[in-house]
Amino acid sequence: MPELSVVVHGPNTQDRLTGLLASLAAHPHPDVEVIVAAVGAWAHEAARTYAPEILVLPLPDGTDDAAARSAGAARATGRWLHFVHAKDGLPVGGPRLVADRVADLPDEVDVLLFDHVSSTWETSLLPSDDGPRLARSGRAAHPLDAVARTALRVTPLLGNRALRTAFWQAHEAELTTPDEPFAAYATLLLADHIAALNQVAYESRELRPESLPPVTPEQHFALVDRYEALLTIAQHRTTTTATTTATTTAPVAPAAPPTTPGAAPDPVQAVLYDVMVRDCLRTFARTRMPDATAREFFRRASEAAVRHRPPGHRRPAGPEGIRRALLEENAYTRYRAFQAANRARRATKAAVRTRGRQAAAAFGDRHYRKSLSRPVDPNLAVFSAYWNRGVACNPAAIAAKLTELAPQIHPVWVVTAENACLLPPHTDHVIPGTRRYREVLATAKYLVNNVNYPNAIVKRPDAVHLQTHHGTPLKRMGVDQMEFPAAAKGLDFQALLARIDKWDYSVSANSHSTRMWERAYPSRFTSLDYGYPRNDVFYSATAADIRAVRDRLGIPPTHRAILYAPTHRDYEAGWTPRLDLATLADSLGEDTVLLIRGHYFYDGTPSPLTALRRTGRIIDVSAYDPVEELSLAADALVTDYSSIMFDYANLDRPIVVYADDWETYRSTRGVYFDLMAEPPGQVARTQQELTEILTTEAWRDEGASKARAAFRRRFCEYDDGQAAERVVRRVFLGESEDALPPVIPLERRTPAPSPREAV
Structure with a gap:
């Protein structure tokens, strides 16, 4: 019996299934079996390529996600189930992580939560907010009451949790729904104990909205219905627990009611209620709906907020509290006015910040230009590496040798504020944007970098710019990237050429590099065929x-x-x-x-x-x-x-x-x-x-x-x-080529x- 059954389910949307199965097939694990509940001919065609190592279950077009999950789970033989939608992905080694973790869990644990990353049609592998929450839970298993504030705020995906197979079988009727977030929350409400794994083992991929059918008003309203149903389960869960406890401890006395006036609210209901209100308000604020649909959504959310408000519940302070009060009053018009006022206030603050930044930049520019009128300091050298990350690479090796051979030249490193604490002791440095930063860049005789200094840095006639590079080029560089859109994305080639024109010297490790630098960076710099100092x-x-x-x-x-x-x-x-x-x-x-x-x-x-x-x-x-x-x-x-x-x-x-x-x-x-x-x-x-x-x-x-x-x-x-x-x-002491070590x-x-x- 394998530890884990990965149940891949759904249609081959935008051919995402192909990459998912290729990854699973390339990295098999003896404790993991893969079952594909393939919906439609395209999904079946993609999946059968990987049979018989992967079990393929063909399902007809139109089979919804709930039915596909159930069909796949029915064929699973693992102790645990991981439901993976065909459009989503699994990091390499993800199934192994989950299988290893569940192998150590006792039978009382029904759900294992783990971290995930998210991708959209524009971005890839964005971290979730769940990692710190899961880390706080530790490795021990807990009942939901003990970890409600953490578990119920984990992103509601079936893909970021594994379910004990016996637990799934016992609650399949409640969990078999096309509403995945409902099913994800319900797993927690129905579980005996919950464990956590603070590692990424799932990739949730969001499809471009324009590629999906338009959202209907009923689908908007279903959000409210989802939480009302979940809160009903939570209330029933509390009632059942209270009745069981009362019966066990005092069989003769009647069971106490689940809540009493003045009592602290049940933690599960309180957190779930808070999640509902936040989600409804966020959806209302961020989703474009026709006015009639928006009013009806707001009304339904208002009724749910009043009907399910836990005893003793207190609204948060500040703007969030105002929003909740307006929701509970069903004050649609006043809520819209409050939104408009907030937008206007944010726009005003943004404008003030922008003007402040512009004023600071203008002041900095004036200070830099004024500093350019000062004489160049022949004994001042500025160093930077990897976009101001710290003392590293060829600039670091050159600076060390400079201290040995020309101690009269003082090195100053440009480093970001967050990296300044990592510098070697007694390293003189400046933070970008500061007064001294502008002064040293304006007056230094030598400027050394393995990338480039900002566009605004002026090349003074008596200053020396030394480009050290940070590798021998296999991949296309500079203007050679223009014909490759993925590499050229976001590059301003005119600005790049302007930066290159400031170079006096370019360090090279071999003839290949020399030729490629001259091709990729067409300018008048002198190539120093000396080798890479870092080596x-x-x-x-x-x-x-x-x-x-x-x-x-x-x-x-x-x-x-x-x-x-x-x-x-x-x-x-x-x-x-x-x-x-x-x-x-x-x-x-x-x-x-x-x-x-x-x-x-x-x-x-x-x-x-x-x-x-x-x-x-x-x-x-x-x-x-x-x-x-x-x-x-x-x-x-x-x-x-x-x-x-x-x-x-x-x-x-x-x-x-x-x-x-x-x-x-x-x-x-x-x-x-x-x-x-x-x-x-x-x-x-x-x-x-x-x-x-x-x-x-x-x-x-x-x-x-x-x-x-x-x-x-x-x-x-x-x-x-x-x-x-x-x-x-050659550069700092001005010696001739003939005098250098061969x-x-x-x-x-x-x-x-x-x-x-x-x-």
């Missing part, structure tokens, strides 16, 4: 340094460490690992540690790795800096199209390319060469292939070594451990020792 550490690090990094990361000395560092996709808004990392870790064995680093573009999105950290074989290093230390700690690198492969190749350690979506990436982003034809090592196109490479000697065999040697000759051309010195001597030939370079050698 100097790959030739200067000692065995002790490597042991220290691995110790900080918690990697046992005898274990193999594999760094998985994928890049971002322009056609995806968030990051979901393209690998089932838990399964991969299991396959690689207990003597292998996976270091997982998500791309920095995805900061702020929910991490899909949290549940895997507890195993000790997966370490989330997405926030670890500097990334060069991760490379030093790793025995091998697994990546897709990230520029880290070009840097890591300096270490002459194995690299495996996992390219499951190469054709899509290549066509949407554009590339400068065919990585599949010129890889740095073995190439895997599926997880199975990757597993085979990493569990045999293929990851470091003769073929992989030959591919890596050719790759190093081409892309590690100038990296020899002296790049930062060459940059400082590039050491590749065959004479000695990279840092491998982790095995360091042990």
Whole structure:
């Protein structure tokens, strides 16, 4: 008997079912069975491709969601059920997370709640508000009364909860309804105990309203009917509980009524009532309805608010309390007037804020222009990296070497306020928008960045702008992105070219980069073919340094460490690992540690790795800096199209390319060469292939070594451990090319020792 039956149900709306089933088929799990209640010919056609591994149950067109769920559940053999609508999605590893959690739950638990992300026709993988709520519930199981304030405010989806199969069978009649939010709330009202999982295991996809039938007045009114029915269930639940308790404790005495004057309201009814009123008011305020429909909706909501108001209930203070009072009075006209007044007040405040920002910007511009009249300070250098994230990358290596070779030049870093606390001690820095920020940018002799400074920064004739870049380009960059809409989205190419025209120097790691920078950034800058300063550490690090990094990361000395560092996709808004990392870790064995680093573009999105950290074989290093230390700690690198492969190749350690979506990436982003034809090592196109490479000697065999040697000759051309010195001597000290340390030939370079050698 599997732990979990995933019941996929519904029609193949906009062909969403195809991707969902492909993901499930690519990442099977022995404790998870998949049943597809396929509604209509298109859904059946899409699903039968994955039979017999996936059980397909064909259903006729027009079968509603409730009937499809019931049909799928009737064929399920798992102890638990997870209902997944065919239009929605499951993150890689999501079913495994749920199956592992329910396996530990006692039989008294009927419902497991978990977190989800949401996608629309415009956005992808937006975090929900449920995560903190679920986190507060902990891992223990609770009756609903104990967690009503949390559980009843979790988004009402059947997809973000698993149901014990016996519980579903006992209450199937009450839960079989096309109204999914009703069914979702009802599962909680009928459950004995509820548990929580503070991990994302579901993706709710919202269809574009214009692709759906128009909403009828009856559908609007049904919202009120839904909550009235739920409150009736809640009241019956309270009455039953009170009667049972009274009978158990005092069989002779009559049962006490569920509520008495002055008594505290039942927590379940109180929270559900609050949810109803909020939802009705929000729907009324945000939904366009004809006036007659809006009046009738408001009237029905008013009657429900009065009829079901719990004893002792108190309205909140402030505007929300006023809204509720007007609703209870059925004061439609006054409510509309209150709405209009609020909109006018918000518009006035927004206008005041806008004028304030404009005044502050104008003042800042005047201050910056005034500062430009001051002499350039020959001993002042401004540094920035990754849009003011902190001390990192090539600028950090240059700044360190500058302190050694030219201590008279004072470095100042530009860093955002939220990252300032992460700076190394005693780092002089400025916050964007401040008075000193404008002064140092206006008067510094040297401006160093691995991206670009803002458009408003003026290029003074006697100032030097040094562009260091932050990777060797595989993907199209600069103006080469113009023919690729996904990559070019939101880019102002005229502004980009204006920024490029401020460059005096462009640092390059190899001839390929030099040629591509000149193509992608057509301007008059001078190319410095010196290597990337950030890669100097790959030739200067000692065995002790490597042991220290691995110790900080918690990697046992005898274990193999594999760094998985994928890049971002322009056609995806968030990051979901393209690998089932838990399964991969299991396959690689207990003597292998996976270091997982998500791309920095995805900061702020929910991490899909949290549940895997507890195993000790997966370490989330997405926030670890500097990334060069991760490379030093790793025995091998697994990546897709990230520029880290070009840097890591300096270490002459194995690299495996996992390219499951190469054709899509290549066509949407554009590339400068065919990585599949010129890889740095073995190439895997599926997880199975990757597993085979990493569990045999293929990851470091003769073929992989030959591919890596050719790759190093081409892309590690100038990296020899002296790049930062060459940059400082040429740019800051004004030395001639002939006086700079020559590039050491590749065959004479000695990279840092491998982790095995360091042990």
